[in-house]
Amino acid sequence: MQTVYTDVLVIGxxxxxxRAALECADAGLSxxxxxxxPARRSHSSAAQGGMQAALGNCAMGExxxxxVHFADTVKGSDWxxxxxxxxxxxxxxxxxxxxxxxxxxxxxxxxxxxxSYFKGGQKYEKVEKExxxxxxxxxxxxxxxxxxxxxxxDGTGHSVLFTMDNRCxxxxxxxxxxxxxxxxxxxxxxxxxxxxxxxxxxxxxxxLAKATMIATGGFGRIYPNTTNAVICDGGGHILAxxxxxxxxxxxxxxxxxxxxxxxxxxxxxxxxRGDGGTLLDVNQERxxxxxxxxxxxxxxxxxxxxxxxxxxxxxxxxxxxxxxHLWLDIRHLGEKHITGKLREVYEICxxxxxxxxxxxxxxxxxxxxxxxxxxxxxxxxxxxxLKGLFSAGEAACWDMHGFNRLGGNSLAETVVAxxxxxxxxxxxxxxxxxxxxxxxxxxxxxAQEERIQALISGKNGSQSVYKVRAAMQEALNKGANxxxxxxxxxxxxxxxxxxxxxxREVGLKSSGLGASPELAAALKIEGQVKMALMVAHGALQxxxxxxxxxxxxxxxxxxxxxxxRTLATWKSPEDTLPTLAYEPATQxxxxxPGDRGYGKTDVISAESKKE
Amino acid sequence: xxxxxxxxxxxxxxxxxxxxPHTDTFVLEETDSMTLFIALNRIREEQDSSLQFDFCCRxxxxxxxxxxxxxxxxxxxxxKTKDLPSDVTLLPLPVFRLVGDxxxxxGSWFREMYNTVESWIHTKKTxxxxxxxxxxxNGTAEGIYELDRCVECGCCVAACGxxxxxxxxxxxxxxxxxxxxxxxxxxxxxxxxxxxxxxxxHGIFGCMGLLACEDVCPKHLPLQNQLGFxxxxxxxxxxxxxxxx
Numbered sequence: 022m023q024t025v026y027t028d029v030l031v032i033g034x035x036x037x038x039x040r041a042a043l044e045c046a047d048a049g050l051s052x053x054x055x056x057x058x059p060a061r062r063s064h065s066s067a068a069q070g071g072m073q074a075a076l077g078n079c080a081m082g083e084x085x086x087x088x089v090h091f092a093d094t095v096k097g098s099d100w101x102x103x104x105x106x107x108x109x110x111x112x113x114x115x116x117x118x119x120x121x122x123x124x125x126x127x128x129x130x131x132x133x134x135x136x137s138y139f140k141g142g143q144k145y146e147k148v149e150k151e152x153x154x155x156x157x158x159x160x161x162x163x164x165x166x167x168x169x170x171x172x173x174x175d176g177t178g179h180s181v182l183f184t185m186d187n188r189c190x191x192x193x194x195x196x197x198x199x200x201x202x203x204x205x206x207x208x209x210x211x212x213x214x215x216x217x218x219x220x221x222x223x224x225x226x227x228x229l230a231k232a233t234m235i236a237t238g239g240f241g242r243i244y245p246n247t248t249n250a251v252i253c254d255g256g257g258h259i260l261a262x263x264x265x266x267x268x269x270x271x272x273x274x275x276x277x278x279x280x281x282x283x284x285x286x287x288x289x290x291x292x293x294r295g296d297g298g299t300l301l302d303v304n305q306e307r308x309x310x311x312x313x314x315x316x317x318x319x320x321x322x323x324x325x326x327x328x329x330x331x332x333x334x335x336x337x338x339x340x341x342x343x344x345x346h347l348w349l350d351i352r353h354l355g356e357k358h359i360t361g362k363l364r365e366v367y368e369i370c371x372x373x374x375x376x377x378x379x380x381x382x383x384x385x386x387x388x389x390x391x392x393x394x395x396x397x398x399x400x401x402x403x404x405x406x407l408k409g410l411f412s413a414g415e416a417a418c419w420d421m422h423g424f425n426r427l428g429g430n431s432l433a434e435t436v437v438a439x440x441x442x443x444x445x446x447x448x449x450x451x452x453x454x455x456x457x458x459x460x461x462x463x464x465x466x467x468a469q470e471e472r473i474q475a476l477i478s479g480k481n482g483s484q485s486v487y488k489v490r491a492a493m494q495e496a497l498n499k500g501a502n503x504x505x506x507x508x509x510x511x512x513x514x515x516x517x518x519x520x521x522x523x524x525r526e527v528g529l530k531s532s533g534l535g536a537s538p539e540l541a542a543a544l545k546i547e548g549q550v551k552m553a554l555m556v557a558h559g560a561l562q563x564x565x566x567x568x569x570x571x572x573x574x575x576x577x578x579x580x581x582x583x584x585x586r587t588l589a590t591w592k593s594p595e596d597t598l599p600t601l602a603y604e605p606a607t608q609x610x611x612x613x614p615g616d617r618g619y620g621k622t623d624v625i626s627a628e629s630k631k632e
Numbered sequence: 633x634x635x636x637x638x639x640x641x642x643x644x645x646x647x648x649x650x651x652x653p654h655t656d657t658f659v660l661e662e663t664d665s666m667t668l669f670i671a672l673n674r675i676r677e678e679q680d681s682s683l684q685f686d687f688c689c690r691x692x693x694x695x696x697x698x699x700x701x702x703x704x705x706x707x708x709x710x711x712k713t714k715d716l717p718s719d720v721t722l723l724p725l726p727v728f729r730l731v732g733d734x735x736x737x738x739g740s741w742f743r744e745m746y747n748t749v750e751s752w753i754h755t756k757k758t759x760x761x762x763x764x765x766x767x768x769x770n771g772t773a774e775g776i777y778e779l780d781r782c783v784e785c786g787c788c789v790a791a792c793g794x795x796x797x798x799x800x801x802x803x804x805x806x807x808x809x810x811x812x813x814x815x816x817x818x819x820x821x822x823x824x825x826x827x828x829x830x831x832x833x834h835g836i837f838g839c840m841g842l843l844a845c846e847d848v849c850p851k852h853l854p855l856q857n858q859l860g861f862x863x864x865x866x867x868x869x870x871x872x873x874x875x876x877x
Contacts, residue, residue, distance in 0.1 A: 059739030155767030531682035535647030
């Protein structure tokens, strides 16, 4: 088996991973990124809308600053975030946007003079200042007090990722693409790297490193209907879960995006609503302003998704062969805007729906979108439980998002956290004396070879990985969706435990030779079901409603008992449930828990005494 | 009942000593809004779990799923079966190394390409984190993004007569990439420096002008315009260097 040594190993080559790798390469460290696809196909490329950073250059962003961004982020999180981390994020974001501009991102810029914009279907005028001409401009997004989302038309992620990957090529960061990590090498205290499988030849390889980072994005594919790419299957998280030592944070915090298109669940950007698009019901009437008079369509995603589902339950949904949906209306924005600043949306509608959004309504429904939970790290991005292991981006629970993330904050997080954690990781790698234990390395390599042989030979059983996966997805969809309650969650956990048993009996139908996609799926399935159980079991225990976690049987946000972060660990491989523990949501309060200004719910305050 | 679709799919697993290149046929009943993404996944999950193909975003954004669909390179994710006859033949993209069945290695090809064209901003300036960003005209920024929209799916390369004949041909995608940096005021490279990269037969002078690259580009990039733009610019550069001698 080939062994590759590097100072720093980054698993994942999306924006967070590559941004961190650049910091390490800059510090003179040898750095390798593993990626299951060519780096530029990472799901970061699909982010359309933009990145929040309080530059305050545009007319509607006047008076903005990191403090305003901070307040929006903490409110958005429904006070579930780590406020120290949120502060670090908002203060660093403007510098990172400027750095990206320096590296080559063609941000849209301020154009001085009068122009019009839409809000809630109404046309308004604004005047951009001459003195700000050519500075980075911004658009509106949900849950923000100011226009703060920097953008490149609606191809922001694509453009930033290409720039980042260019920079990696320039600095000699190696990307080993079509390579998938299948387990971490560790001795229970320190991480030494990973065993990986080449997705071109099927061969196993050992990567040894002083510092290892998990930056593999989200795990939306454990749900059946998601905006996530097919590679967002939790592969990176599973590595950490399987160590038994590293906890996942807030796995029950799962975000649903208001505008997935029906039936394919492809996302159309929040920029549609930010730029003035409206949501309509079966009668083609607006409804969000009834529920949220102030923010209407521009309330945070958890709130809009919930009201949409509620409105459909009131009988106002549009019937279709794929279930009920609502409409997104961007027709009034006009052809120039739609084919310019919303061109990806235009192309998605024409290519996948066969409709023209300049003249027709877009069918949308809330769809699984983002995982606030992930590998729990401290504010330096170091994972709990193992030295030398780091995480950043959606894969991590660094925790600036708490229980609901604002649009435009995740793409910004990838580069901001990638930079901050990358520097910390470089510091660690430069100062660390790591002694690689050959018995641990050989043992892990052999264990993975044996696991693959068992799957190919059918030694464990002959369950179909695809059927087991579908059963897991269906269970989560039924039990751990936008609205949750005890009976459904209990049934979900019970079903998933049964599915876990089946996942342990998977055997391949094919030979498993070469790049074998069936083997890749089979290597992940047990870990995926474990994560699904972390989501469902965590949600069952959390008897309150906070952000995207909405318990019909416990509608109040309960700061008295639940101002905490869930830590889920899979202690022993034979366990059938994760072990849950809790820690305070934040050690530092700049803003005490209060009203968000949208999505009115009851709050049980932290001061109220227990009876 | 929907149409019965017959998929004729190229099969070969280079890692299996017993595998020989051949065509397998699969039959599926067509459903509403079916795309090749849906069809291929169904075939793999229900009929042959060894079938290899690549998808990632499945939304026409990432460029993973380029393949030859009834003779024409395109993205499989946004190809609707209702736009195809009931007989569908799928082949892997040529030019790129085969991984297996419909899956090819575009990553290595593209990494080599952007090392050749040095696909990054060349500047002597250093970044100052305390300074305001350098200003740029919005029109210029939008112009750069127009060319930055390439998803590196490889369709233009696969459809290119020159690329099929000469392995060292950079292809429309690389020329488009160069054009993106030529119009970017942040890149300080001179015309002569660009000429050194593309002023030859594996660059602008290798193109036979067959236009297939632009015909098959799923992002509708103006690939031939960029080639024309570079040829004119490089032609002038070449003349200047002759007179200088």
